[in-house]
Amino acid sequence: MSDVEQDRKDFADFYQRSRDACLRAVLASAGDRALAEDLVAEAFARAWASWRKVRRHPAPAAWVVRTALNIRVSWWRRRRREVAFDGHDLPRLDDDVRDVDQAMLTAIRRLPKRQREVIVLRVWLDLDTNAVADELGISPRTVAVHLSRATAALRAQFVPVTS
Amino acid sequence: MNEDEVLNAMSKTLSDVRMDRPVEAIEKRGRSRRRNRGVLGAVAAGGGLAALAAIALALPIGSGPSGSAPAGGVTAPAMEPAAFSVVKQADGSVQLRLKSKQVINPEALEKALADAGVPAVVKAGVLCTPQGKELPQIEDVLTFERIEGVNEEGVSGDSEWVIAPAKMPKGSVLHFSVFPVRKGGDYAKVAWALVPKDAPMNCRSVAS
Numbered sequence: 001m002s003d004v005e006q007d008r009k010d011f012a013d014f015y016q017r018s019r020d021a022c023l024r025a026v027l028a029s030a031g032d033r034a035l036a037e038d039l040v041a042e043a044f045a046r047a048w049a050s051w052r053k054v055r056r057h058p059a060p061a062a063w064v065v066r067t068a069l070n071i072r073v074s075w076w077r078r079r080r081r082e083v084a085f086d087g088h089d090l091p092r093l094d095d096d097v098r099d100v101d102q103a104m105l106t107a108i109r110r111l112p113k114r115q116r117e118v119i120v121l122r123v124w125l126d127l128d129t130n131a132v133a134d135e136l137g138i139s140p141r142t143v144a145v146h147l148s149r150a151t152a153a154l155r156a157q158f159v160p161v162t163s
Numbered sequence: 164m165n166e167d168e169v170l171n172a173m174s175k176t177l178s179d180v181r182m183d184r185p186v187e188a189i190e191k192r193g194r195s196r197r198r199n200r201g202v203l204g205a206v207a208a209g210g211g212l213a214a215l216a217a218i219a220l221a222l223p224i225g226s227g228p229s230g231s232a233p234a235g236g237v238t239a240p241a242m243e244p245a246a247f248s249v250v251k252q253a254d255g256s257v258q259l260r261l262k263s264k265q266v267i268n269p270e271a272l273e274k275a276l277a278d279a280g281v282p283a284v285v286k287a288g289v290l291c292t293p294q295g296k297e298l299p300q301i302e303d304v305l306t307f308e309r310i311e312g313v314n315e316e317g318v319s320g321d322s323e324w325v326i327a328p329a330k331m332p333k334g335s336v337l338h339f340s341v342f343p344v345r346k347g348g349d350y351a352k353v354a355w356a357l358v359p360k361d362a363p364m365n366c367r368s369v370a371s
Contacts, residue, residue, distance in 0.1 A: 012186045019182035027177060041184050041192070048193030101176045108173075123173045151169040 011051050015044055018061040025124035026068045028108050029116060036068075043068035061125050062135045107157050115150035118143055249275040252325075257281050259324045261353060267341050280328040282336045282360065287350065291340045291366040293358050301357040303330045305337065322353065336360050346370045 001009070019040070026043075027036040043064045047054045057063045108116060114136075121132045122143075129147075133140040246267045250258045257279045261267065269285035276283040308323045326337065338358055344351045348370065358364070 008190070011190070015186045015189060019184075020180070023182040024177040024180050027180060033180070037182060037184070040182060041189060044189045045192035045196055048190055049196040051193075104173060104176045119173070123170055124177075126174075148166065151166045154173070155166075155169050 007051055010055060011048050014047075014055075014060060018064065019044070021124050021126070022061055022064045022068070025065045025120045028105055028120050028124065029069055031105060031109060039068040039071050040064065042071055059125065059127055059131055059135055062121055062127060062131075065120065065125065066135070103157075104154070107154055111150050111153060114138075115146045115153070118146040119150045122147060247272055247275070249279050249281075251279045255327070255329055257326045257328060259326060261322050261341070263321050267350060269341070272339070276326075276337070281326050282328075282331065283339060284336050285339045285341070286366060287341050288343070288368065289340060289366040290342050290352075290354055290369045291338060291356075291364040292354070293338070293356050294363040294365055295358075298332055298335055298357040298359065300330060300332055300335070303327065304357055305355070324355070331357070332359075334360050338362075338364060340366070342368070343370045 022043070023036060023040045026040050027033060030036040030039060046067055047060065047064055054060050054063055108119060111119065117136055118132055121127045121135055122129075127135065129140045129143050133143045136143070246262055248258075248260045249272075250260075252258055257276070259276065259281075267285070267287055269287040272285045273283055276285075304327055306325045308325070331337070335357055336359075338356045340354045341350045342352055342354075343349060
Protein backbone atom coordinates (compact mmCIF):
# COMPACT_ATOMS: atom_id res chain seq x y z
CA MET A 1 0.00 0.00 0.00
CA SER A 2 1.41 3.41 -0.97
CA ASP A 3 1.82 6.23 1.54
CA VAL A 4 -1.08 8.09 -0.05
CA GLU A 5 -3.35 5.07 0.18
CA GLN A 6 -2.31 4.51 3.76
CA ASP A 7 -3.05 8.15 4.59
CA ARG A 8 -6.49 7.86 3.03
CA LYS A 9 -7.23 4.72 4.97
CA ASP A 10 -6.04 6.25 8.24
CA PHE A 11 -8.06 9.40 7.66
CA ALA A 12 -11.17 7.44 6.69
CA ASP A 13 -10.85 5.37 9.85
CA PHE A 14 -10.41 8.50 11.93
CA TYR A 15 -13.43 10.10 10.28
CA GLN A 16 -15.67 7.09 10.82
CA ARG A 17 -14.56 6.77 14.41
CA SER A 18 -14.76 10.44 15.41
CA ARG A 19 -17.36 12.17 13.27
CA ASP A 20 -20.41 11.64 15.50
CA ALA A 21 -18.59 12.70 18.66
CA CYS A 22 -17.17 15.78 16.94
CA LEU A 23 -20.61 16.73 15.63
CA ARG A 24 -22.16 16.39 19.09
CA ALA A 25 -19.37 18.42 20.66
CA VAL A 26 -19.72 21.23 18.14
CA LEU A 27 -23.50 21.10 18.29
CA ALA A 28 -23.29 21.54 22.05
CA SER A 29 -21.55 24.87 21.47
CA ALA A 30 -23.09 25.98 18.18
CA GLY A 31 -26.70 25.05 18.85
CA ASP A 32 -27.68 24.85 15.21
CA ARG A 33 -27.74 21.33 13.78
CA ALA A 34 -27.17 22.25 10.14
CA LEU A 35 -24.51 24.81 10.99
CA ALA A 36 -22.72 22.34 13.26
CA GLU A 37 -22.64 19.72 10.52
CA ASP A 38 -21.24 22.23 8.00
CA LEU A 39 -18.58 23.32 10.47
CA VAL A 40 -17.53 19.79 11.34
CA ALA A 41 -17.39 18.82 7.66
CA GLU A 42 -15.19 21.82 6.93
CA ALA A 43 -12.96 21.07 9.93
CA PHE A 44 -12.53 17.45 8.83
CA ALA A 45 -11.69 18.69 5.33
CA ARG A 46 -8.99 20.89 6.84
CA ALA A 47 -7.77 17.94 8.85
CA TRP A 48 -7.45 15.95 5.64
CA ALA A 49 -5.69 18.86 3.93
CA SER A 50 -3.12 18.81 6.74
CA TRP A 51 -3.41 15.17 7.67
CA ARG A 52 0.29 14.47 8.13
CA LYS A 53 0.34 17.18 10.81
CA VAL A 54 -3.06 16.49 12.37
CA ARG A 55 -2.48 12.76 12.71
CA ARG A 56 0.41 13.52 15.05
CA HIS A 57 -1.80 15.70 17.26
CA PRO A 58 -2.31 14.04 20.67
CA ALA A 59 -6.09 14.31 20.25
CA PRO A 60 -7.00 14.79 16.56
CA ALA A 61 -10.72 14.89 17.35
CA ALA A 62 -10.11 17.80 19.69
CA TRP A 63 -8.23 19.51 16.85
CA VAL A 64 -11.29 19.06 14.64
CA VAL A 65 -13.68 20.43 17.27
CA ARG A 66 -11.56 23.47 18.02
CA THR A 67 -11.06 24.12 14.32
CA ALA A 68 -14.82 23.84 13.71
CA LEU A 69 -15.53 26.35 16.43
CA ASN A 70 -12.89 28.73 15.12
CA ILE A 71 -14.52 28.54 11.71
CA ARG A 72 -17.78 29.34 13.39
CA VAL A 73 -16.39 32.57 14.77
CA SER A 74 -14.96 33.64 11.44
CA TRP A 75 -18.14 32.74 9.57
CA TRP A 76 -20.21 34.71 12.03
CA ARG A 77 -17.94 37.71 11.71
CA ARG A 78 -18.24 37.65 7.95
CA ARG A 79 -22.01 37.43 8.06
CA ARG A 80 -24.11 40.48 7.53
CA ARG A 81 -25.09 41.80 10.90
CA GLU A 82 -28.80 41.31 10.73
CA VAL A 83 -31.36 39.65 12.95
CA ALA A 84 -35.06 38.97 12.76
CA PHE A 85 -37.33 40.25 15.50
CA ASP A 86 -39.39 37.10 15.48
CA GLY A 87 -36.37 34.96 16.25
CA HIS A 88 -36.68 32.87 13.11
CA ASP A 89 -32.97 33.30 12.51
CA LEU A 90 -32.05 31.92 15.90
CA PRO A 91 -29.96 28.77 16.02
CA ARG A 92 -32.34 25.89 15.88
CA LEU A 93 -32.15 22.25 16.74
CA ASP A 94 -33.63 19.65 14.52
CA ASP A 95 -35.86 16.69 15.04
CA ASP A 96 -33.08 14.38 16.09
CA VAL A 97 -32.35 16.58 19.09
CA ARG A 98 -34.84 15.69 21.81
CA ASP A 99 -36.46 18.23 24.13
CA VAL A 100 -34.41 17.08 27.10
CA ASP A 101 -31.26 17.45 25.01
CA GLN A 102 -32.28 20.94 23.98
CA ALA A 103 -32.67 21.92 27.62
CA MET A 104 -29.28 20.47 28.45
CA LEU A 105 -27.62 22.21 25.50
CA THR A 106 -29.16 25.52 26.43
CA ALA A 107 -27.75 25.10 29.93
CA ILE A 108 -24.31 24.21 28.53
CA ARG A 109 -24.24 27.24 26.28
CA ARG A 110 -24.92 29.45 29.28
CA LEU A 111 -21.78 28.22 31.02
CA PRO A 112 -18.70 30.44 31.04
CA LYS A 113 -16.49 29.78 28.02
CA ARG A 114 -13.76 27.81 29.79
CA GLN A 115 -16.23 25.61 31.65
CA ARG A 116 -18.00 24.91 28.38
CA GLU A 117 -14.73 24.01 26.67
CA VAL A 118 -13.88 21.57 29.43
CA ILE A 119 -17.32 19.98 29.35
CA VAL A 120 -17.32 19.58 25.57
CA LEU A 121 -13.88 17.95 25.46
CA ARG A 122 -14.45 15.82 28.53
CA VAL A 123 -17.95 14.56 27.76
CA TRP A 124 -18.23 14.21 24.01
CA LEU A 125 -14.62 13.53 23.10
CA ASP A 126 -14.04 11.46 26.22
CA LEU A 127 -10.70 13.12 26.91
CA ASP A 128 -9.30 12.59 30.38
CA THR A 129 -8.33 15.47 32.62
CA ASN A 130 -4.70 15.56 31.49
CA ALA A 131 -5.64 15.50 27.81
CA VAL A 132 -8.14 18.31 28.31
CA ALA A 133 -5.45 20.27 30.15
CA ASP A 134 -2.99 19.77 27.30
CA GLU A 135 -5.55 20.76 24.70
CA LEU A 136 -6.54 23.96 26.48
CA GLY A 137 -3.08 24.81 27.76
CA ILE A 138 -4.12 24.87 31.40
CA SER A 139 -3.24 22.73 34.40
CA PRO A 140 -5.09 19.51 35.24
CA ARG A 141 -6.08 21.05 38.54
CA THR A 142 -7.68 23.99 36.74
CA VAL A 143 -9.52 21.55 34.49
CA ALA A 144 -10.88 19.80 37.57
CA VAL A 145 -12.05 23.09 39.05
CA HIS A 146 -13.81 24.10 35.83
CA LEU A 147 -15.39 20.67 35.54
CA SER A 148 -16.60 20.77 39.12
CA ARG A 149 -18.12 24.22 38.71
CA ALA A 150 -19.73 23.31 35.41
CA THR A 151 -21.30 20.13 36.71
CA ALA A 152 -22.51 21.95 39.82
CA ALA A 153 -24.16 24.58 37.64
CA LEU A 154 -25.78 21.94 35.44
CA ARG A 155 -26.81 19.79 38.38
CA ALA A 156 -28.65 22.76 39.85
CA GLN A 157 -30.81 22.95 36.75
CA PHE A 158 -31.72 19.32 36.41
CA VAL A 159 -33.08 16.71 38.74
CA PRO A 160 -32.65 12.99 38.22
CA VAL A 161 -35.63 11.12 36.88
CA THR A 162 -36.48 8.09 39.02
CA SER A 163 -38.57 5.30 37.67
CA MET B 164 -26.68 13.65 41.33
CA ASN B 165 -22.95 13.55 41.84
CA GLU B 166 -20.42 14.79 39.30
CA ASP B 167 -20.06 11.44 37.56
CA GLU B 168 -23.81 11.08 37.23
CA VAL B 169 -24.08 14.53 35.67
CA LEU B 170 -21.31 13.71 33.19
CA ASN B 171 -22.88 10.37 32.44
CA ALA B 172 -26.25 11.99 31.81
CA MET B 173 -24.62 14.52 29.53
CA SER B 174 -22.78 11.86 27.58
CA LYS B 175 -26.16 10.40 26.64
CA THR B 176 -27.30 13.78 25.38
CA LEU B 177 -27.36 13.99 21.59
CA SER B 178 -26.86 10.26 21.27
CA ASP B 179 -29.27 10.27 18.32
CA VAL B 180 -27.25 12.87 16.45
CA ARG B 181 -25.06 11.41 13.72
CA MET B 182 -22.82 12.87 11.06
CA ASP B 183 -23.81 11.29 7.79
CA ARG B 184 -21.63 13.03 5.22
CA PRO B 185 -19.59 10.58 3.19
CA VAL B 186 -15.85 10.66 3.67
CA GLU B 187 -15.42 11.13 -0.08
CA ALA B 188 -17.07 14.56 0.14
CA ILE B 189 -14.76 15.51 3.01
CA GLU B 190 -11.68 14.38 1.12
CA LYS B 191 -12.75 16.27 -2.00
CA ARG B 192 -13.10 19.49 -0.01
CA GLY B 193 -9.77 18.82 1.71
CA ARG B 194 -7.99 18.37 -1.62
CA SER B 195 -9.48 21.63 -2.83
CA ARG B 196 -8.18 23.42 0.25
CA ARG B 197 -4.76 21.86 -0.23
CA ARG B 198 -4.62 23.16 -3.81
CA ASN B 199 -5.67 26.65 -2.77
CA ARG B 200 -3.29 26.80 0.14
CA GLY B 201 -0.38 27.79 -2.04
CA VAL B 202 -2.25 30.89 -3.12
CA LEU B 203 -3.45 31.72 0.35
CA GLY B 204 -0.22 30.92 2.13
CA ALA B 205 1.24 34.35 1.57
CA VAL B 206 -1.81 35.95 3.16
CA ALA B 207 -1.73 33.60 6.12
CA ALA B 208 1.92 34.33 6.70
CA GLY B 209 0.94 37.97 7.11
CA GLY B 210 -0.68 37.22 10.42
CA GLY B 211 -4.35 37.00 9.52
CA LEU B 212 -4.68 33.44 10.70
CA ALA B 213 -2.81 34.13 13.88
CA ALA B 214 -5.44 36.65 14.83
CA LEU B 215 -8.12 34.11 14.06
CA ALA B 216 -6.51 31.48 16.23
CA ALA B 217 -6.56 33.83 19.17
CA ILE B 218 -10.35 33.74 19.28
CA ALA B 219 -10.62 30.01 19.50
CA LEU B 220 -13.81 28.69 21.00
CA ALA B 221 -15.27 32.11 21.56
CA LEU B 222 -18.98 32.36 21.06
CA PRO B 223 -20.02 34.70 18.32
CA ILE B 224 -22.83 36.33 20.31
CA GLY B 225 -21.56 38.61 23.15
CA SER B 226 -23.23 38.49 26.52
CA GLY B 227 -24.27 42.03 27.22
CA PRO B 228 -24.66 43.12 30.84
CA SER B 229 -28.40 43.03 30.57
CA GLY B 230 -28.88 42.39 34.25
CA SER B 231 -26.82 45.29 35.55
CA ALA B 232 -28.50 48.27 37.05
CA PRO B 233 -28.63 51.33 34.85
CA ALA B 234 -26.63 54.25 36.08
CA GLY B 235 -28.18 56.89 33.90
CA GLY B 236 -31.71 57.78 33.05
CA VAL B 237 -33.79 56.09 30.43
CA THR B 238 -33.94 58.15 27.29
CA ALA B 239 -36.93 57.36 25.19
CA PRO B 240 -39.04 59.21 22.68
CA ALA B 241 -42.23 60.77 23.89
CA MET B 242 -44.41 59.35 21.14
CA GLU B 243 -43.28 55.72 21.10
CA PRO B 244 -42.08 54.99 24.62
CA ALA B 245 -42.56 51.25 24.26
CA ALA B 246 -40.73 50.78 20.99
CA PHE B 247 -37.20 51.03 22.36
CA SER B 248 -35.14 52.02 25.33
CA VAL B 249 -31.66 53.46 25.54
CA VAL B 250 -29.92 53.19 28.89
CA LYS B 251 -26.50 54.49 29.76
CA GLN B 252 -24.83 52.11 32.18
CA ALA B 253 -22.32 52.59 34.97
CA ASP B 254 -19.40 51.32 32.91
CA GLY B 255 -20.05 53.83 30.14
CA SER B 256 -21.68 51.33 27.82
CA VAL B 257 -25.09 51.99 26.35
CA GLN B 258 -27.82 49.39 26.31
CA LEU B 259 -30.24 49.59 23.41
CA ARG B 260 -33.36 47.47 23.43
CA LEU B 261 -35.73 47.26 20.50
CA LYS B 262 -39.11 45.75 21.04
CA SER B 263 -40.48 43.33 18.55
CA LYS B 264 -43.47 44.36 16.45
CA GLN B 265 -43.34 48.02 17.43
CA VAL B 266 -43.24 50.96 15.10
CA ILE B 267 -39.91 52.67 15.58
CA ASN B 268 -39.48 56.37 15.04
CA PRO B 269 -36.01 56.57 13.50
CA GLU B 270 -35.44 60.22 14.39
CA ALA B 271 -36.36 59.59 18.03
CA LEU B 272 -34.07 56.60 18.25
CA GLU B 273 -31.23 58.53 16.65
CA LYS B 274 -31.69 61.35 19.17
CA ALA B 275 -31.87 58.96 22.13
CA LEU B 276 -28.63 57.30 21.03
CA ALA B 277 -26.97 60.67 20.44
CA ASP B 278 -28.04 61.81 23.91
CA ALA B 279 -26.39 58.69 25.30
CA GLY B 280 -23.17 59.49 23.44
CA VAL B 281 -23.65 57.14 20.51
CA PRO B 282 -23.46 58.78 17.08
CA ALA B 283 -25.98 56.83 15.05
CA VAL B 284 -28.06 56.87 11.92
CA VAL B 285 -31.35 54.98 11.95
CA LYS B 286 -33.31 54.18 8.81
CA ALA B 287 -36.74 52.61 8.92
CA GLY B 288 -38.38 50.68 6.12
CA VAL B 289 -35.21 49.95 4.15
CA LEU B 290 -32.15 47.76 4.51
CA CYS B 291 -28.96 49.78 4.28
CA THR B 292 -25.57 48.19 3.68
CA PRO B 293 -22.24 49.99 3.36
CA GLN B 294 -21.02 50.63 -0.18
CA GLY B 295 -17.48 50.38 1.11
CA LYS B 296 -15.98 48.43 3.93
CA GLU B 297 -17.32 48.40 7.44
CA LEU B 298 -15.00 49.55 10.17
CA PRO B 299 -13.44 46.49 11.84
CA GLN B 300 -13.85 48.00 15.29
CA ILE B 301 -17.47 46.85 15.21
CA GLU B 302 -16.36 43.74 17.07
CA ASP B 303 -15.26 45.86 20.02
CA VAL B 304 -17.97 48.46 19.82
CA LEU B 305 -21.13 46.40 19.86
CA THR B 306 -22.51 43.13 21.10
CA PHE B 307 -25.93 41.72 20.35
CA GLU B 308 -28.06 39.51 22.49
CA ARG B 309 -31.52 38.10 22.02
CA ILE B 310 -33.81 38.61 24.99
CA GLU B 311 -35.40 35.30 25.84
CA GLY B 312 -39.05 34.93 26.68
CA VAL B 313 -41.81 37.45 26.14
CA ASN B 314 -41.96 41.10 27.08
CA GLU B 315 -44.66 42.80 29.14
CA GLU B 316 -46.91 42.88 26.08
CA GLY B 317 -46.56 39.12 25.72
CA VAL B 318 -44.50 39.44 22.55
CA SER B 319 -41.25 37.54 22.03
CA GLY B 320 -38.31 38.54 19.91
CA ASP B 321 -37.03 41.67 21.69
CA SER B 322 -33.40 42.39 20.98
CA GLU B 323 -30.62 44.06 22.91
CA TRP B 324 -27.37 45.66 21.88
CA VAL B 325 -24.66 46.83 24.22
CA ILE B 326 -22.61 49.60 22.68
CA ALA B 327 -19.26 50.92 23.87
CA PRO B 328 -19.19 54.50 22.54
CA ALA B 329 -15.68 55.02 23.88
CA LYS B 330 -14.45 52.38 21.44
CA MET B 331 -16.03 53.98 18.38
CA PRO B 332 -13.37 55.44 16.09
CA LYS B 333 -13.45 59.21 15.80
CA GLY B 334 -15.89 60.28 13.10
CA SER B 335 -17.68 56.95 12.94
CA VAL B 336 -21.39 56.24 13.30
CA LEU B 337 -23.45 53.16 13.99
CA HIS B 338 -25.92 52.65 11.19
CA PHE B 339 -29.13 50.78 12.03
CA SER B 340 -31.82 49.69 9.57
CA VAL B 341 -35.19 48.46 10.74
CA PHE B 342 -37.26 47.01 7.95
CA PRO B 343 -40.14 44.74 6.97
CA VAL B 344 -39.65 41.67 4.81
CA ARG B 345 -43.24 41.65 3.55
CA LYS B 346 -45.05 44.54 1.92
CA GLY B 347 -47.32 46.13 4.50
CA GLY B 348 -45.83 43.98 7.24
CA ASP B 349 -44.36 44.96 10.60
CA TYR B 350 -40.69 45.71 10.96
CA ALA B 351 -39.29 42.20 10.93
CA LYS B 352 -35.53 42.66 10.91
CA VAL B 353 -32.82 44.98 12.04
CA ALA B 354 -29.36 45.29 10.51
CA TRP B 355 -26.40 47.30 11.69
CA ALA B 356 -22.95 48.44 10.65
CA LEU B 357 -20.15 50.67 11.92
CA VAL B 358 -19.10 53.09 9.20
CA PRO B 359 -17.38 56.46 8.81
CA LYS B 360 -19.78 59.38 9.10
CA ASP B 361 -21.29 60.23 5.71
CA ALA B 362 -20.11 56.91 4.27
CA PRO B 363 -22.23 56.00 1.22
CA MET B 364 -24.82 53.35 1.96
CA ASN B 365 -26.96 51.23 -0.34
CA CYS B 366 -30.49 51.46 1.01
CA ARG B 367 -33.27 49.43 -0.55
CA SER B 368 -36.61 47.92 0.27
CA VAL B 369 -36.47 44.17 0.68
CA ALA B 370 -40.21 43.72 1.25
CA SER B 371 -41.86 41.47 -1.28
